Amino acid sequence: MTKLRLTYLSLMIAVLFASACSDVPGNTLDGAPGGDSKVPTGTLGDHGQDDAAHYEKLVREARGAFLDDPRKIEEVELSAELYQRATEIRADEYLVLWEAARTCVWLGNYGPEDKQKDYVMQGITYANTALKVKPDGPEALFYDGALAGKLAELDISYGADGLKTLMSRMKQLVDMDSKYIYDAPDRVLGITYMRAPGSPIGPGDWDKAEGHLTRALKYDPNWPENQLYMAELEFSLADERDKPELAERARKRLNEHILSEDAVAPMGSKFEFKKWQEEARKLIEDNK
Incomplete structure (x- = not known):
């Protein structure tokens, strides 16, 4: 059993026996429809034009700091600070809110x-606020789910609701036929079904994992994550179904698409590509 699957097993067991489970926070920023957060935010103040110009400058700099390639942790932290300052001026622009959520989920991971x-x-507060502005916004739905899942990973007390929110949001996006970030909704669902233990402890399901990851791979075979997680599944299925040829297929997939000299990072993903290469090497090492 892989370390990641053990991690999910530990999560599920802890969720089942946790004495106090917490719900993922529903806070939103003031200045959005129905805003209720105690975080000090607002709309444009008495100096309307000056505030508007400052807001646009902060957003522009926050976006640039995040999109720098390769990303640097200190630059993404600066991006988060700039988005926070921007949303203290106004918190009703959907694009800015989901971009701020994107910066935060990246920092939650790296x-x-x-x-x-x-x-x-x-x-999560940014994503919740974005959903107040645009309830069916695919970006906000995605980051709301991804952040809830990450919170469950970081704090076991949020495990049950975090996993529920993650899966609910991704299923909603799949039903909307959203292919955001190279079919991330299918990819995330596939990873969850693959790594989680099965019934009665968790939602793990090899067939569902295979279905979702196949959809993601079919949509964009050039996106490295789609190849990486299909390879992870193939290694698992090689043992589960006693088909060693699947493990060989996984090795070939990783070497061709991620580890070969010809494999290059997609534009804007140099930092992440190095992490995916590390994951690919570990998968091969763990499945010799």
Whole structure:
């Protein structure tokens, strides 16, 4: 059993026996429809034009700091700070809100460990606010789910509701036929079904995992994550179905699409591509 599957097993067991489970926060920023957060935010103040110009400058700089390639942790942290300052001026622009949530989920994954939960909590507030502005916005739905799932990983007390929110949002996006980030909704569902233990402990299901990851791979075979997680599934299915040829297919897939000299990082993903290469090498090492 892989370390990741053990992690999901631990999560499910803890969820089942947790004495106090917490719901993923529903806070939103003031200035959005129905805003209720105590975080100090607002709309354009008395100096309307000056505030508007400052807001646009902050957003522009926040976006640039995040999109720098390769990304640097300190630059993405700066992006988060700039988005926070921008949303203190106004918190009703959908694009800015989901971009801020994107920055926070990135820091939840790659930022300093002692700050990851705080960034995730901040991101959830942005995503919730974005959904107040645009309830069916695919970007906001995706980051709302991704952040809830990350919160469940970082704090076991949120495990049950975090996993529920993650799966609910991704299923909603699949039903909407959203292919956001190279079919991330199918990819995330596939990973969840693959790594989670099966019934009665968790939602794990090999067939569902295969279905979702196949859809993602078919939609964009050039996106490295689609190849990476299909390979992870193939290694698992090689043992589960006693088909060693699946493991060989996984090795070939990783070498061809991620580890070969010809494999290059997609535009804007140099930092992440190195992480995917590390995952690919570990998968091969763990499945010799």
